[in-house]
Amino acid sequence: MTVKISNRIDSLENLKEKANEFKRQLDDSVVISICSGTGCMAYSSDVIYCGLQKEIEKSSSKTAKKIILKRTGCHGYCERGPIVVIYPQEICYLGVREKDIPEIVEKTIKGEIVESLLYKDEEGNPIVKETDIPFYKFQKRIILSNNSKIDPQSIDDYIRIGGYQSLAKATSQMSPEEVLQEVKKANLRGRGGGGFPAGVKWETTKNAPGEPKYVIVNADEGDPGAYMDRSILEGNPHSILEGLVIGAFAIGSNKGFVYVRQEYPQAVKNIKKAIGQAKEYGFLGKNILNSGFDFDVEIHRGAGAFVSGESSALTAAIEGNVGEPRLKYIRTAVSGLWGRPTNLNNVETWANVPLIIKNGADWFKSIGTKNSSGTKIFSLVGKVNNTGLVEVPMGITIRDIIYKIGGGIKGNKEFKAVQTGGPSGGVIPEQLLDLPVDFDELTKAGSMMGSGGMIVMDESDCMVNVAHYFLKFSADESCGKCVPCREGLRQMIYIYERIMEGKGREEDLILLADLSLLLKEASLCALGTTAPNIVLTTLKYFKEEYEAHIYYNICPAKVCVPLISYVIDENKCAGCGICVKACPVDAIRGESKKPHIIDSEICIKCGSCIEVCPEKYSAIEKKTGLVLEKAKQKKETEGGVDLSK
């Protein structure tokens, strides 16, 4: 005997009816959607939400207009958060603060616009619509655009924008084989970094002998500086679930896992809620949409290991063992979880599936390049004016992303390099900025697209320091099983530390090259084989910086602490003494109203003094190349040139 659940949806027609019903509920109303992604939350967008709520309640007696307030996921323009968008006009307010609340509510009721919160272009002209703002205009937001329209904790919202209709179409009008062929035709490649064609992987899993088959969502986004998957998990979890069920239907799997990292508590919460709601509506569980297909999904939380995102490590973690990569030469698609065929894909890959089924493979292929179809979400961060999440069609040049969308380098400094692919990727210098973004082009240049991190660096970033940072990250996250990765990274870090202290030797560059080759060829897993990419690319494109560190003990970007000193310009210093108080180690001395001096022996170079020195004086600066006695002697015996800046 089946108990009819009141919310359960049985067919595509039923679903479309519900969608229209929800759309109608929004007629004659204005929707205020406020971004509650983590970036905006850090700017207290939750406080603004509560304030808006109160203000709307207060004003509800004064107007007949229906105002609906929604908390949405990440809108992407994180530099200018918190962001509020008014629908249906798509009016976009940036940098909203608590004090703006009464004006927003008042003007929205009247149907007017708060000019001061609008985006202004270079000439000062205001831009009203979200999609006209340059940051958004040059993107192609097929996945992210929905974030601003729905409340991620409401399945009704997702249905309203057409959610789950692809699933209904697949289960009622297509066979599993047809679904698979469609995805294969669309040439959807894995968005987690591997770029392997998802359709081919699905096919291998489907054809591999063994039951039951499993499907996994890899939401273990471990790249530092990348938060694309997080914004999809927090902002539109149902899209991932829908893609997962479609994939399971195509492959013939009845059980799925979502592996989320524990460091994303909001994402865990939202996906958990989404699964509960999907079950209630009949999109998960038994006899989905009356198709006879059963599917269930379980959440598995990660616990703080980047290496667990690797596919063999992830399957080990789900099985209850330590999340270390395993030595196996049989693909996970053939033998994965508990030895059964398992298909593992990244969050963004799954999120693309419903769109492919809805609009067709040809539509998907029309976006992007010949070998890489569709879009890719990047987290554009670092020294750009517009930091945030950008979704662009494959084939756009890096220059366009940084300058057209990113708005150029912050503070009008000089561009130096852009780091892509996280710890597995490398740097791309200025001369390669016109490379199109696509899986194969970036790999040819020595870097890789990876999961989508894009960190822009300017002249004040030291490439040696950046390489050291990534090596330390890889060493910290390495599982430590195989000798080349563990010991090789350890030795490389020793060499870098020597170079950064001014004790580098000429042979260090050869040692680094040898070690990089060793790691690339002999490591057990992809963490080890890709960790040297940063070393190889920085050596290739920025050799002069290494040479400056080694031969002249200068850090051109003035970053490496042992090679710089903080110096007070006695012509500019007014002796105000503010820096003396700020210094945590009492390294600054001087009489009142007379120029002060920083004792370089005590100075720990924390930067507190530069921050507090009043702008009118700007008397403290960083210098490099001022060598200590010992280093001078060393160079004299080795015959190097002593350059002081």
Add this chain to the structure above:
Amino acid sequence: MSNKKENLNKIKFNIIIDGQKVEINEGDTVLQAAKKNGIHIPTLCYHEKIKPHGACRLCLVEIEKNSRSKIVASCAYPVEDGIIVHTESQKVEQIRKNLVELYLALFPFNPEIKRLAKKYKLSGTRFKKENNYCILCGLCVRYCREVKKNNAIGFVGRGINKKVTFIPDSAYFKYCENCMECVDICPTGVFPSNYGMERFPQISD
């Protein structure tokens, strides 16, 4: 050495190792195939009684398949029909040379490492020496886990901070049966001095 009758029932593959044509049972690894035919591939973390681990990376060989070549760990790679194996190609030698140099910085006293060092004419190492000596091959852990089934030794930590230790470090639990076979199996001969000999859990603790 498997029973001759068993051999007859297994599927056979034909492969070439170092120019030598050999016939191998399906399911054997490349290392086993080499051993059975008298070809020596250096190993440190391999033991017949336990599953391959892949930590030492000394057993890497070059496999040519369908005109593409790749570097694999022979202790775990299952033989396939028609592959060509090079245990000492130029690439493999280069890798092994750098690996041995890395090992020399860790623990130079293992006979296999010494032999390889002589072969590649390495008198010292350019790398900074570590006083750790444990190469984390995991033989002690795996042996205690899979053969003795006591689980008295385990890994702790991750990456550079990974160590081998008796679990738990106080002797409340009597996992260890004091067979001391872990001492014999350690390739660097250092276990358990880096842990401290007296840490063998005592029943009388």
Add this chain to the structure above:
Amino acid sequence: MKNNKRDIDIYKQKIKKSGFRITETRMVILDILLKSPDKLNAEELFFLSHKKYPKIGMATIYRTLRLLEKEGLVTKVGFENNKAKYKIKESPEINPKKNDFKLVPGNLDKNTGKINIKDKSISNINYAPGIGYASAFESFKDMERISAIQNQLAGWLGDLNKIKREKELALEDVIKDFGKVDKIVIYHENQRSNLIQILLDVQNEYRWLPKHVLLYISNRLDIPLSNIYDITTFYKYFNLEPQGRHSIIVCMGTACHIRGAMNLLQRIVNTLKIKPGDTTSDYNFTLNTVNCLGCCALGPVMMVDNKYFSNPSTGMLKKILKQFY
């Protein structure tokens, strides 16, 4: 020991008289120790013996040292670089006995890992809690078992002295803890493969993983303790030490790094006087670093409990931290 030839001969005679079986290997090692003015560690013994007796391997050295120590001929004298040093025991009490490992009072059943209690009258029980006692937590009417647990607790408390700073650990607390943990295990369907999820829930409950809880889980799910320790030390999220009341997290993501996260961390370290991973002595703050908080536009970011702060200077830091007392 004066180490002159006469004393050495006397010593050797004593050994022979006692009936202690002297093999060649044992004699070589004793010989080296007798002749050496310093104390030696195992490796040094190996090198010294290797030249003349290349067949003596490291393993043999260890075995022999162990044996000689048991027999009272050799004694350990301290550590250097984590390696034990040995020397000849001045007045050897040579009592060669067979190493007879009898588990008192019960017997270790290898198959189940449980100890079968033979003699119930023994109150001084030296062995593992949990093993054989899993059922003890189900009913506390059995006074003998309670007294056994109390004795064991006395041993545990020595290890758990850090908890004592926060609160006194009493038997009732331990039992309550086990009740809570049991609920979590049952929620995860008693499945071994859910170990990581169980540990995450326990950690969210207590904010750290107390040792007795780990021992309980090991017994309850029949997972060897080595696996549990492997997992808890592998993942960064798990804490095996009690944490402070407030947690300070500094983002070390790439975007924050190039915006000066290292300087921020340095300022925090100077203000709190603890390193990342440590807790202040008053157990108020724990400092940790994390790889990306996802607020790259605010970088460098410091998070205290759930509040975010963007690049506070030293003065601001002191003000902010005062709020959390």
